Amino acid sequence: MLTGEIIWEFGQNTMSVSPELAERLGFERTSAHAVEITSFRDRVVREDLVVLYERMSRSFLRSEPMVNVYGLHLADGTVRRVRSLSQWKMSDAGQPTLYTASIAEVQSRLHSGIEDEFIERMIDLRFLAERAEDDRYRQIVDRMLREIWTHRRPT
Incomplete structure (x- = not known):
């Protein structure tokens, strides 16, 4: 199962990616602490980028956590669907300082768009x-939310 963490210090051109995730994405484990943002972006399935950017912007404006589902191109040529939980950390002055995300591979086929939108709301x-x-x-x-997660059946 694909899992990992991402930490991006706002304003930097690189981000830290957990070593195992970095390796699965085709980055060197030894350089996992300095992965180019554009290199990571290039691993995201192109069709998912617009929605991902829109949701990141919304999260940034509200300083609230967000959940995203998107595809990642792995080094072995496969694509894996992942669900990420991410949040912007803000300074006392309300300025962004850090972006953190936890990523986990989606193990079952995704539910309908209506179900996903319902959960997002x-x-x-x-x-x-x-x-x-x-x-x-x-x-x-x-x-x-507990009821939804407990009874939501895999399809």
Whole structure:
């Protein structure tokens, strides 16, 4: 299974990629701490780039975590679908400092676009509930998300 971490210090031309992920993508393990951003971008399936960039921009503007599903070209010539959970870290002044992402290969065929959009909106709702003074909103959304993840069947 393909898994890994990405850390990008805002403004730098390189990012750190966990050594195992770097190797699977065709980068040297020894240079995993300095992978060119454009080199990583070139591993993303081209059709997925526009949506990925749009969601990254939205996450940046809101300073909220995001979930993305996209394809990565591996060094062996195969393409693997991955789900990433990422977030921008901000300074006290509200400026971006760090982008972090955890990546895991999607093990089953993806569900319909409607299901994926529903889950994305639930996650957005979860972050909105986090800002509410009344904890019950967060608890309700958390229960719904647990129910979705527990009962969502692989197709």
